């Protein structure tokens with residue numbers, strides 16, 4: 190491997206939310222304890238360096254010494270088109286691309302631009318918490334099509350419930366998370382087609398958050414929903430270098446909308462957003478030269494996940510977990526211990542001094558779970574699990 194992902198890079202004192210955000214996290218109610226020994230593995234960013242071509246491109250931008258108003262050059266759009274054609278066999282037209290300074294922002298704008306206050310929006314809990322706040326915070330109503338969880342720890346869609354919710358007169362939008370955070374499901378082509386058909390038949394706009402689409406296991410495939418939908422007039426897709434290339438701090442999401450009317454409404458609500466020169470140069474480098482890094486990263490993450498599953502089987506056999514099809518999060522079911530979610534929390538956050546994310550943040554369906562983000566150097570992951578396992582020894 191060219192990249193050494195085992196290297197531990199100190200992120201403290203770099204304005205990192207994960208490593209410097211203790212006070213914020215306490216205020217937010219995520220944890221009570223946060224000190225210099227805390228291992229934070231809650232938020233979905235990577236403790237790993239980005240591809241070298243991106244670093245070189247960013248250096249070049251810094252060395253220029255002037256950082257004024259910038260534009261989206263043709264190379265920006267060409268880079269996006271190149272990546273999605275090559276990696277996902279998806280032909281995107283330049284005019285279909287709308288920039289957003291982040292995916293959560295893009296989802297919020299879609300809610301405000303394409304639905305009305307009081308209308309219903311389908312989400313599939315347990316799901317990424319900003320979907321709920323994006324709906325409720327904008328005065329819309331959550332219609333929860335909860336995913337079904339089976340004996341094997343596998344999640345599937347309750348299509349009857351989905352269709353009933355889509356048919357409700359006031360339902361106008363569905364926010365799809367695929368690959369699904371936190372369950373790790375990658376919805377298959379037949380599932381996506383069925384979701385799309387139901388939405389199209391009932392006048393429901395789909396906002397497809399596909400930003401984990403590049404971060405899947407090596408033996409899995411991911412299909413953008415537009416590829417199987419037939420008509421794409423009702424689909425708004427969020428893509429981002431933020432997740433794939435670990436540059437959440439550069440705020441670069443690209444929303445793809447084929448329907449000109451929908452795109453006009455959406456773009457008007459988004460307003461004028463000029464890019465930063467850092468973001469533009471990073472995206473062009475990432476989408477043209479980041480492939481080798483991504484392939485090595487996927488191999489590394491797969492290896493770490495395998496280590497986690499083996500470690501848990503040996504040391505914490507009551508935790509139910511499976512290797513997710515996509516995303517770099519693992520969703521661990523602690524119900525086998527027979528203790529309350531509060532006690533699980535206390536043992537992990539206060540005693541082991543590891544910060545994960547309590548399952549309840551993803552909806553009531555997530556209550557007995559803990560979510561961990563895996564893309565850190567393995568020495569960090571190993572220490573975190575060793576600390577946690579020690580706190581559960583008496584219950585094995």
Ligand SMILES: Cc1ncc(COP(=O)(O)O)c(C=O)c1O
Pocket residue numbers: 233291292293294317366370398400429431437441442
């Ligand atoms: C499904 C999903 N959407 C959106 C985001 C946040 O994206 P952004 O930083 O571009 O707002 C995350 C981050 O974890 C995520 O998992």
